[in-house]
Amino acid sequence: MSANTNALDPAATTATQEEISAEISSTHEDYRQQLLAGKKAETQPRVDFAPYRSSLLRHPTKNLHHADPETIELYSPAFGQRDVHALESDLTIQHNGEPIGERIVVSGRVLDGDGRPVAGQLVEIWQANAAGRYVHKRDQHPAPIDPNFTGVGRAITGANGEYSFTTIKPAPYPWKNHHNAWRPAHIHFSLFGTDFTQRMITQMYFPGDPLFALDPIYQSITDQDARDRLVATYDHSITSHEWATGYNWDIVLTGSNRTWMEEEEGEH
Numbered sequence: 001m002s003a004n005t006n007a008l009d010p011a012a013t014t015a016t017q018e019e020i021s022a023e024i025s026s027t028h029e030d031y032r033q034q035l036l037a038g039k040k041a042e043t044q045p046r047v048d049f050a051p052y053r054s055s056l057l058r059h060p061t062k063n064l065h066h067a068d069p070e071t072i073e074l075y076s077p078a079f080g081q082r083d084v085h086a087l088e089s090d091l092t093i094q095h096n097g098e099p100i101g102e103r104i105v106v107s108g109r110v111l112d113g114d115g116r117p118v119a120g121q122l123v124e125i126w127q128a129n130a131a132g133r134y135v136h137k138r139d140q141h142p143a144p145i146d147p148n149f150t151g152v153g154r155a156i157t158g159a160n161g162e163y164s165f166t167t168i169k170p171a172p173y174p175w176k177n178h179h180n181a182w183r184p185a186h187i188h189f190s191l192f193g194t195d196f197t198q199r200m201i202t203q204m205y206f207p208g209d210p211l212f213a214l215d216p217i218y219q220s221i222t223d224q225d226a227r228d229r230l231v232a233t234y235d236h237s238i239t240s241h242e243w244a245t246g247y248n249w250d251i252v253l254t255g256s257n258r259t260w261m262e263e264e265e266g267e268h
């Protein structure tokens, strides 16, 4: 395999995992040195992060253009309990049969920067199945689709900001960022506030995943504490007898402990 010849063209890249990992290490070392020199800790991903090859041509290169939102965008969507059925948070009952895989419950709270619960928020998730396959025509790698698992669900947070999903633990899957690139297992989350302009998208990971160190999306967040906040905690109090294992993951919308949020077009 030859060295990467054109880093700006993801289709042409032939970077090896070793090259990607070396670039991640170098960037993180630079960040550590900046912290030691007194620079403020980062909480968000680097938009311009070379190891994330497939983002190089689609990340913003100019400052955001601030425009006044249309009036409709300031009060829609306004989801309520009547719009989202409680059963929509159970991804294992959407078909006639049981999906294959490890049944899990993912629960947590949506909080603001002061630790106050954020009630009545629409939380949407989407994910790969237990074989690492999405129900999407762009995902054609040789892993089986599960006819009993679509991989999408939604819920409205309760009075204490709480949410809970029952689903199947997703598997890692390959992507085309570089040769032999694999994403750690993850669940995509979308949160709507009270209007379209507040939508935020992020990813939740599972503890101890050996792919963390190799993944340029996860590692585009240079700060270890900020990365750790994307990893759920195994929680035996959520685990239920002979039924499902449980994970806890809180989402902080604002402040220095906020959960990393990606650009909306992110799809990996």
Ligand SMILES: [Fe+2]
Pocket: 128, 186, 188, 267, 268
């Ligand atoms: Fe994904």
